[in-house]
Amino acid sequence: MAQEQAAVEVQALSQILPGMVEGKVDYDMAAGTATGTNGVFVRYGDAVLTADNASVDIKSGEVLADGHVRIESADQLWVGDHIRYNFKTRQMQSEQFRTGKSPVFAGGVELTGDRSNNVYTAKSAYVTTDDVSDPGYRVRASRIIVVPGKYVRMWNAVVYAEGVPVFYFPFYQRNLGVRANNFTTTPGYRSRYGGYLLNTYNWYLGDVADGKVHVDYRSKRGAGLGPDLNFHLDRWGELALQYYYLNDDRPNTSTNNIPQYGNIPENRQRFYAGWQATPATNLNLKALINYESDPLVMHDYFEGAYRNNPQPYTFFEANKYWDNWSLDALATPRVNDFFSQVERLPDVKLTGFRQQILDTPFYYDSESSAGWYRTYLANMTNGYYPQTNGFYTDSAARADTYHQVTLPWTFFHWLNVAPRVGGRFSYYSARAAAFTNSTEDTFRGVFNTGVRTSFKASQLWTDATNSFLEINGLRHIIEPSADYVFVPHNSTPIPELPQFDGQNPSLLLDPISFPDYNSIDAIDAQNVIRFGLRNVLQTKRAGQMDDLLNWNLLMDLRLDPAHGQSRLNDLYSQLRFRPRHWLTAESQLRFDTETGEMNLAYHQLTFSPSDRWSWGLGHWYLRGGDWGNGSWEERDFINSTLFFRVNNNWGFRTTHNFNAKNGRLQDQFYTVYRDLRSFTAALTFRVVDEIGRDPDYTIAFTISLKANPAYGVGEDTVNPYRLVGE
Numbered sequence: 001m002a003q004e005q006a007a008v009e010v011q012a013l014s015q016i017l018p019g020m021v022e023g024k025v026d027y028d029m030a031a032g033t034a035t036g037t038n039g040v041f042v043r044y045g046d047a048v049l050t051a052d053n054a055s056v057d058i059k060s061g062e063v064l065a066d067g068h069v070r071i072e073s074a075d076q077l078w079v080g081d082h083i084r085y086n087f088k089t090r091q092m093q094s095e096q097f098r099t100g101k102s103p104v105f106a107g108g109v110e111l112t113g114d115r116s117n118n119v120y121t122a123k124s125a126y127v128t129t130d131d132v133s134d135p136g137y138r139v140r141a142s143r144i145i146v147v148p149g150k151y152v153r154m155w156n157a158v159v160y161a162e163g164v165p166v167f168y169f170p171f172y173q174r175n176l177g178v179r180a181n182n183f184t185t186t187p188g189y190r191s192r193y194g195g196y197l198l199n200t201y202n203w204y205l206g207d208v209a210d211g212k213v214h215v216d217y218r219s220k221r222g223a224g225l226g227p228d229l230n231f232h233l234d235r236w237g238e239l240a241l242q243y244y245y246l247n248d249d250r251p252n253t254s255t256n257n258i259p260q261y262g263n264i265p266e267n268r269q270r271f272y273a274g275w276q277a278t279p280a281t282n283l284n285l286k287a288l289i290n291y292e293s294d295p296l297v298m299h300d301y302f303e304g305a306y307r308n309n310p311q312p313y314t315f316f317e318a319n320k321y322w323d324n325w326s327l328d329a330l331a332t333p334r335v336n337d338f339f340s341q342v343e344r345l346p347d348v349k350l351t352g353f354r355q356q357i358l359d360t361p362f363y364y365d366s367e368s369s370a371g372w373y374r375t376y377l378a379n380m381t382n383g384y385y386p387q388t389n390g391f392y393t394d395s396a397a398r399a400d401t402y403h404q405v406t407l408p409w410t411f412f413h414w415l416n417v418a419p420r421v422g423g424r425f426s427y428y429s430a431r432a433a434a435f436t437n438s439t440e441d442t443f444r445g446v447f448n449t450g451v452r453t454s455f456k457a458s459q460l461w462t463d464a465t466n467s468f469l470e471i472n473g474l475r476h477i478i479e480p481s482a483d484y485v486f487v488p489h490n491s492t493p494i495p496e497l498p499q500f501d502g503q504n505p506s507l508l509l510d511p512i513s514f515p516d517y518n519s520i521d522a523i524d525a526q527n528v529i530r531f532g533l534r535n536v537l538q539t540k541r542a543g544q545m546d547d548l549l550n551w552n553l554l555m556d557l558r559l560d561p562a563h564g565q566s567r568l569n570d571l572y573s574q575l576r577f578r579p580r581h582w583l584t585a586e587s588q589l590r591f592d593t594e595t596g597e598m599n600l601a602y603h604q605l606t607f608s609p610s611d612r613w614s615w616g617l618g619h620w621y622l623r624g625g626d627w628g629n630g631s632w633e634e635r636d637f638i639n640s641t642l643f644f645r646v647n648n649n650w651g652f653r654t655t656h657n658f659n660a661k662n663g664r665l666q667d668q669f670y671t672v673y674r675d676l677r678s679f680t681a682a683l684t685f686r687v688v689d690e691i692g693r694d695p696d697y698t699i700a701f702t703i704s705l706k707a708n709p710a711y712g713v714g715e716d717t718v719n720p721y722r723l724v725g726e
Contacts, residue, residue, distance in 0.1 A: 008058045008087060013039030013050060032059045040065070044087035047073040051083075061088035069094075076101050080111075092120060099146065104129055104174065106152055108144060120146045126160075127152050127174060129705060130678040137161045137678060139172060188684075188700030188724060192253065194219030207232060214244065222249040224301070226270075237277025237285070244270045246301065251294075269293040270302070282321040289314045295338045304721035311339050324355040340377045342500050347371035354406065361407060367515045368401040373500040394498040397429040400520055404448075419451040422514055424523070431498055444492040446523050448514055454481035454532075464539075469579050471548065472540045481532040485512045489525045497521050505630020507590070507600055507622070509554055509572045527560035528569075541581055550576045555593070566594045570628070582609040592627070599623045613644040636660040649675045655720055664689055669720050680704050684723040700724040 012023030023039040033056060036042075040054040042063055052067025063085050071078040071085055071092075080097040092113035099106050099120075108125025125144035128135040141154035157172035158165050174181065186198040196218040204210040212228040226244035233239060251264035273289040290312035292298060298306040314335045320327045331346040352366035374395035404422030411417060424446040456479045464474035503510075503522035511517045512530050537549040556569035575587040583606070590600035604618040617640050624634030638658040645651040655669035668687040673680065686698040702723060 007044075008056060008061055009041075009043045010034040010036060010056050010058070011041045012036060013041045016041050033057055042087075047071065047087055049085060049087075060086065062086045090118065097122065104152070105135075106144065106146055118147060122146070125154070127154065127172075128678070132677070135678075136676075139169070139174075141172065182705060184702075184704065186700055186702050186724075188698060190218075190698040190724070191694070191696045193221055220250060222247045233277070235277065235279050237275060237279075240272070240274045242270070242272040244301070246297075264294045264296060267293065268297045268301075270297055284317075284319040284321075286317040286319075287315070288312075289335065291335050295336070307721075313339075313341065324353050326351045326353070334376055337376070338378050341375075343374040343376065344500075345372050345374075347373070357405070361409075363406045363408065364404070365406070365515070366401070366403045370397075370399040372397045373498070375498070375500060394431060394500070396431045396498050396500075398426065398498075398500065400424065400426040402515055404514060414457070415453065415455050417451065417453050419449075420513075421449045423447050424514075424520075426497075426520065428497060442492060442496060444490055444497065446487065446490055448485065448487045448526075450483065450485040450513060452481065452483040452513070454479060469548065470539070470541055470581060474548075475538045477534075477536040477538070479532075479534040479536075481534075483513055483530045483532070485526050485528055485530075487523065487526040490523065494522060494524055503629050505632075506628055509556070509569065509590075510629075512556065524562065525560070527558070529557045529559065531555050531557065546578065546581070547576065548578055566592075568593050570599055583607055590628070597623060599627050611645070613642075615643075616641045634661060637666075651675075662691065664691065666690065669723070671720075671723055676703075678706055680706060682723055684720075686724055698724050 010025055010027075012025050014020040014023045021038050023036060025034055025036040025040065027034050035053075035055050037053050040049075040051050040056075042049040042054060042056055042065075044061060049063055049065060049069070049071045051065035051069040054063055054065040054069075056063050063083075065085070066082050069078075069080050069083045071083065073090070076099065078092070078094075078097060078099045080094040082095050083097065084093040085091070090113065092111060094111040096109050097107060097111045104127065106122075106125060106127045108122035110124075111120060111122040113120040122144050124140075124142065126135075126138040126140040127144070128138040130136050130138070137160060139154060139157050139159050141157040143155045145153040152174055154169070154172040157169040159167040159169075181201075181203045184200045184202070187196070188198075189195050196216065198216045199214070201213045201215075202210070203213070209229065209231050211230055214224070214226050214228070216224040218224070224244060224246035226242070229239075229241040231239040231241075246268040248264070248266050248268050251266050251268060269291070270293070271289065271291040273287070275285070275287040277285045279285065291314075298310070313332055316331045318329045328349045328351070329346055330344055330349075332341070332344045334341050334343050347369060348371060349367060349369035352364065354363050354365040356362075357364050372395075375393045377393055402422065402424040404420055406418055406420040408416065408418040424444075426444040426446075428442040428444070430441055456477065458475060458477045461474045461476075465471055499521045501518065501520040501522070503519045510519075512526065512528055517523070531554070533553045535549065535551045536547060538545055539548050540546070552574045554572040558565055558567050558569065561567050571589075571591045571593050573587065573589040573591070575585075577585040577587075579585070584604075586602075586604045586606075588600065588602040589598065591598055598621065600623070601619070601621040604616065606614070606616045608614040618638070620635065620637045620639075622632055622635040624632055626632075636659070638660055639656065640658075641653070641655045643651065643653045651673040653669070653671045653673070655667075656665060657667040658664070659666045665687075666689055668689075669684065670686075671682050671684045673682050681701070681703045684698075684700050684702070686700075688696040688698075690696075700723060
């Protein structure tokens with residue numbers, strides 16, 4: 001059957017919005033017209049028109065409307081005092097008009113519309129992102145073309161700020177919507193840069209591509225520039241390319257406290273390429289390329305990214321998943337010779353997820369991998385990278401396969417017992433290295449067994465209430481566990497094996513059971529029980545379940561300690577406590593029970609009682625010395641971040657990092673925010689005070705159009721370096 005054609009619906013507006021002055025609609029059935037007064041509502045398909053008075057030709061869809069005329073079609077809004085509009089052809093004429101699709105709005109006179117290509121033209125028109133009747137700033141032109149939902153074009157355009165002309169464009173085009181081309185600039189001064197001006201042009205090419213162009217200048221260091229490109233390739237994923245080049249006038253003037261080493265080149269560069277795609281079901285492809293001309297280019301000019309990852313790798317990875325299996329291929333070529341790294345060219349792994357063996361009560365899981373590996377150490381001497389002569393230290397092929405069978409039981413409907421037994425076989429080819437060579441292949445076998453026991457118990461108190469702790473009912477969940485692992489001595493001692501996947505120093509407790517313990521080359525004899533205790537207190541807040549307390553404890557009892565090990569491993573505690581919905585306390589501790597020393601302590605308090613203010617206060621302590629499979633330098637820091645919104649126009653944020661070990665206020669941020677209706681401005685002052693260097697002062701000003709913000713909501717909190725242009 002043919003689709004029924006939509007009809008033109010005409011009603012008094014008072015029938016749609018009760019409480020309004022009663023309107024009236026008169027129908028002329030012979031002429032096929034309707035006339036409404038005192039508020040008219042007209043609808044055709046997804047388009048709606050409202051006005052004080054209107055005459056409607058029901059057959060042609062033509063409407064002549066007067067007084068507070070509003071037309072809503074899809075997500076576009078048109079407003080005027082006198083508009084002629086045809087619902088069927090979408091042609092429009094108006095003496096004066098305003099239109100908008102947030103965040104961009106336009107207005108003008110003598111509007112005409114063309115249904116053939118959905119383009120509207122006007123004279124003496126303006127464009128703005130200020131969504132008020134009298135915009136504080138606007139771009140006014142002698143002629144304008146509006147393509148709803150796409151873009152506006154303007155000729156002889158002049159930018160007005162509070163009625164004052166400030167800039168002229170012979171031709172101006174702007175996309176309608178958040179993906180609109182825009183320009184941002186950050187002026188500032190830094191002691192180690194001098195005065196600087198960081199400029200970024202953001203552009204969009206529909207849904208296919210977008211990017212940025214950076215053109216920067218630092219008076220003491222020189223010019224820098226480069227593009228960012230983002231391609232959106234549908235099922236072939238997202239591709240991001242970034243390149244930045246600096247002609248550094250003072251390349252050997254480091255901006256941190258790292259001792260100098262070698263000569264930093266004047267031509268400093270950074271290249272980044274990232275790609276991620278899912279071209280088929282359960283097939284994931286990833287690639288990441290990170291090239292840096294020297295080890296300090298990221299720290300000197302991209303401090304936020306550097307702190308997030310000071311040693312980025314290059315890798316290519318493919319993952320294919322099935323119900324019970326996954327196949328992974330990974331390659332990690334060495335791109336930057338000043339970083340220590342293990343090359344994998346490639347590393348292929350087949351993983352068998354835990355799965356039932358036929359109809360038996362037994363379950364099976366496995367991991368098998370093969371690859372060619374080479375260990376490199378950095379080729380320079382400094383406080384962060386070990387001393388080498390620039391050669392790789394080890395290389396060999398390795399094939400490794402691990403298989404395990406588990407028998408999970410439940411006794412008494414509450415006690416979970418899961419014994420397991422497994423084995424691993426590894427093959428290493430003859431090794432070639434700068435300092436060590438072997439001419440024989442090496443084989444290693446590993447046997448493991450163990451059992452995990454646990455149970456969960458809970459108690460409910462429905463009548464428990466406490467207004468101070470916002471408790472409305474209380475449930476306690478307790479979950480004790482014990483995991484026993486036994487591994488006899490390997491068939492081949494660890495010193496005879498290359499350490500491509502060796503035991504790395506860790507601040508947290510390493511896994512003890514397989515295959516979670518994945519330091520394949522460092523597997524040694526174990527006879528240990530890991531005890532765990534988890535406590536959870538839950539209550540209802542605002543009708544939702546909320547954790548009042550979540551506390552997890554772990555500790556290892558070594559039944560046969562290795563040389564240099566104590567019988568008890570550190571006690572590890574992880575705690576999260578929310579006494580109020582706006583107050584959260586978090587804690588991580590690692591305590592040596594035999595010496596009574598605190599190896600690691602992290603505490604964080606977060607206050608967020610309203611959107612008016614919030615405060616985060618934290619303390620991080622790391623004991624120096626040899627523990628946790630590593631050697632550590634003592635750290636003792638206190639950090640604080642406070643935000644306060646004075647009113648709707650003003651706010652400020654402060655961040656402090658205090659080094660309690662040497663009594664130095666090491667890093668300070670102070671930012672004042674000003675809401676300018678269509679813009680948000682921020683003035684930031686930063687002080688960096690490091691031992692052995694003069695204090696580094698930075699002051700920067702950023703202004704961002706709300707329609708196209710320079711950074712996302714909250715990004716200036718987690719990455720305050722964006723406020724100073726880094």
